[in-house]
Amino acid sequence: MTFPERRALALALLTKGEGLTRKAGQFLGQIAVDPFDLTDKQQDWLLALSERAGLSQMMEADNG
Template identity: 50%
Template sequence: MAQTQFADHRQAALALLSGNYKLTLKAGQFLGQLAIVASPLSVAQADWLAKLLNKHGLPSLARQEGL
């Protein structure tokens, strides 16, 4: 079954934070910020989030916000 992409970065960040994934303190802080801030992601933020989602086998974002 294909995984549905995340509609926005906040949902993706919450999925990583609420799952049983091994995250560094830095990654946890980054994801916590993304979960509460609705502003568009920078290119660097979008890249890091995409890498974290891929690393943990989660679907990607449906669209690249603000890019």
Template identity: 55%
Template sequence: MTDHPFTSHREAALTLLNGAYRLSRKAGQFLGQLAVDDSPMSEAQADWLAKLLDRAGLPPLAAGETQ
């Protein structure tokens, strides 16, 4: 879909939710929360999102977005 890092966690979450990626219910709920909540992610949330993006073969978040 894109070769460039995602500029926001919302953009990354929506890409995962709208794509044909295999997600658990828990992952879907997590991504839905990220899609609507603009508050900064915790380190644990950033790690989980990074893992989901990696598993889907998508680029990571842009540097600094995880803070």
């Protein structure tokens, strides 16, 4: 997933804002502004957050 795609997903999750913990919000904010590569663990967490919010199709479309 490229940085612009990841940023769009993180911002969509933050905008939706449903069921986010403070830690999840901090994580999403960080990946929305910092173009570093995600670790496998971070990638998994982003997928889990997107699935929980019903936005996993954004992540899957970017990977496929």
